Amino acid sequence: MKTMMKLFLAGVALAGFFASAHAEDKPTIEIMSSWTSGGEAAALNVIKTEFEKRGGVWKDSSIAGFGAADAAFQNRIVAGDAPGAKQGVIGLAAADFVSQGLFNPIDDVAAAGKWADALPKSIQDLISYDGKVYLAPTGAHGESWVFYSKEAFDKAGISQEPKTWDEFFADLDKLKAAGVVPVAWGGQPWQQTKVFNMILLSQVGIDGFLKIYADKDKSEASVEGAKKTLAILGKLRGYVDAGAAGRNWNDATAMLITAKAGVQFMGDWAKGEFTVAGKVPGKDYGCMIAPESKGMVYIADSLWFPKTGNAATDKAQKLLAEVVMDPTVQVEFALKKGSVPMRSDVDKSKLDTCAQKGAELMSAGAIVPDQAIVLTPQQVGALDDFVDEYWSGGSDDAGAAAKNFFAIFE
Numbered sequence: 001m002k003t004m005m006k007l008f009l010a011g012v013a014l015a016g017f018f019a020s021a022h023a024e025d026k027p028t029i030e031i032m033s034s035w036t037s038g039g040e041a042a043a044l045n046v047i048k049t050e051f052e053k054r055g056g057v058w059k060d061s062s063i064a065g066f067g068a069a070d071a072a073f074q075n076r077i078v079a080g081d082a083p084g085a086k087q088g089v090i091g092l093a094a095a096d097f098v099s100q101g102l103f104n105p106i107d108d109v110a111a112a113g114k115w116a117d118a119l120p121k122s123i124q125d126l127i128s129y130d131g132k133v134y135l136a137p138t139g140a141h142g143e144s145w146v147f148y149s150k151e152a153f154d155k156a157g158i159s160q161e162p163k164t165w166d167e168f169f170a171d172l173d174k175l176k177a178a179g180v181v182p183v184a185w186g187g188q189p190w191q192q193t194k195v196f197n198m199i200l201l202s203q204v205g206i207d208g209f210l211k212i213y214a215d216k217d218k219s220e221a222s223v224e225g226a227k228k229t230l231a232i233l234g235k236l237r238g239y240v241d242a243g244a245a246g247r248n249w250n251d252a253t254a255m256l257i258t259a260k261a262g263v264q265f266m267g268d269w270a271k272g273e274f275t276v277a278g279k280v281p282g283k284d285y286g287c288m289i290a291p292e293s294k295g296m297v298y299i300a301d302s303l304w305f306p307k308t309g310n311a312a313t314d315k316a317q318k319l320l321a322e323v324v325m326d327p328t329v330q331v332e333f334a335l336k337k338g339s340v341p342m343r344s345d346v347d348k349s350k351l352d353t354c355a356q357k358g359a360e361l362m363s364a365g366a367i368v369p370d371q372a373i374v375l376t377p378q379q380v381g382a383l384d385d386f387v388d389e390y391w392s393g394g395s396d397d398a399g400a401a402a403k404n405f406f407a408i409f410e
Contacts, residue, residue, distance in 0.1 A: 027316035028057035029084035032076070034069035037250040039272015041209070043337035044087075045092040047138070048083075050323045056316060067190070077102060082306035084313045085320055089374035090126045090135060090300040097304065098129045104305045104314060105132040110323045118343045120323075120362070123300060135302040136321040138340030139330070141360040143267040143297040143370060144198040148286050149272075151259040153179045161288045161400050165202070165232055168291045172239045175262040182239035184252040184261035189384035191249055193371070194297075195236070195265040196387045201368060203294040209297075209368045213375065216409040226405050230390060230398035237394065245392075256285060265290070267299070271338030271354055287354035287362075296361045299370035302343065382408045 002261065035044045041062075048058045061083055063069040070093075073086050082102075088094055097103050110116070110133035116124050119137065125337075128134040132183075153159075153171075156178040162168040172182040186192075191321075192402055201209050204225035211217035253273040255261035274285055281287060289296060303324055305317040330341040331350055340351070340358045348359055361367055372380050386408060390401050 002391065025312075026057045027312065027319050028059065029089070029313060029316035029320055029322075030059040030061055030352050032061045032063070032069060032073055032083040033062055033087040033134050034066035035087060036064040037273060038276035039250075039269065039274075039336060040336060042276060043272060043333050043339075044337055046321060046329060046333045047320075050326065050329050051320055052195055054319060054323065055210065055257050056319055056323075064350050069386075072117065077306065082292050082308050084305070084308060084310075084316055086304040086306065087138075087374045088302060089370075090123070090137065090302045091370075091371065092375065093377050094135060094302070094304055095129060096377070097306070098134050102306055103134050104307050104317060106136065106305060106318060106321045107131075107133040109133075109136075109318050113322065115324055116327060118327075120344060123342055126300065127302060131209070135304060136324040137301060137342040138301045138324055139334050139337055139342055140298050140358075140362065141267045141269055141301045141337075141339050142289075142361065142367075143194050143299055144201060144293055144295070145254055145268050145270070145354070146265055146288050147253070147270055147289055148263045148288070149259045149261065150284055150286060152178075152256070152262040153286075155259070156180060161286065162291055163200040165291045170241075171236065172262070173367070176239065180259070181241045181255065181261040182263065183236060184245035184255035185236075185240035185247065186252040186264075187240075187247050188247040188249075189388040190267050191252075192391050193384050193387045195228060196233055197297050198265060198290040199232050200225065201295060201297055202290050203228045203232075203274040206295045206368055207367065213369070213371060219352065219405050223402055223406070226402040227398045230405075233387075234396055234398065235390065237391070250358050252383075268338045268340075268354060268358060271352065272336060275336065275338070281352045281354050284285065287357070295366035295368060296358065297366045297370055299372060301339070329347040379408055 033237065035041060051058055063072050076082050085345060115133065123137055127133055127137055144381050152175060158171050158174055158275045162171050175182040189382040204212065204222065208225055249266055250273050252264050253266065253270045256264050257274060257279060279285055293383050303320065327343055327346045331346050334341045334351065334355060340355055340362060348356060351359065371383055386405055395401060
């Protein structure tokens, strides 16, 4: 009996050893992300589910707020304890890490998957450095959207979308008179900068926007456009509620979902919150490009792959890159996140009406890049500070503020 028990225990131990070894052989990766809201988490889960289907082991390290997540990531990099993957924006911030030799290239995965044939050239260029691909794009977001509550609009007697800023402010007056908070304002610097940019695009056009941010143009036309933008931004102060300061964007979206507020300026990721709440575009809420705008500000998300010195993690990074660019994953992710697929060869018929509008603008080239794509992280921070100071300071001197705006690029 003792001999049998010893053999049994030895067998159990051996089975445990092989099970442990088998688990260690699986591609395992830690994901650091700021996608924690309902819609964001649901979208991230699309990637996670497919990654696990293909044999991967997923370890989540989500941190609310991309500023906090970015700071934590930099601390991990400095400490020599980088996660296997980081969700981040395509742009100069990523390029800085690449130039320091801190990211692994995934150009072999990109070549095998023929990414260059499936991605817009501008995006392919942005994920590539010195001929190698380093980032796996997850989706593009339009940032020129104004979402509105159908119930709130009906209550205020608003029957159609305003086409001009004058019409827009007239509708805000109607909302206020109906006892509805006109604008669900997200009082955080990055959110306020998004609003500044969508107004700026409406005032200077696509070429003018690119001249300012890409060429650092300070011509009379650019200065005048900045003045008009600041005047419109300042006027919005009279239509937000007392609790706006510091409000998270998804909390502002919730005000529309419950019809406590009329409109929200936000990127199309806000649609993810409506989806989680069971709201339908065109029925429960509407989406429109900012008044007088001929195009859309966009930002593109991606996954970054830091060097960890671990061969197993390197393998997991390549698997994750394949998953992210899978056509089915791209569409399902976009449906949850509220974004537009990065691949141009996917079936867009499944996208909601708002996403299809965004896809049309992208296909037509009626887009301009978010400041995070074309400015340094330091300049992005200075822009946030500038807009926040103007908004919070309550100044109506748009002319003086415009000079401070252009000083950011010096």
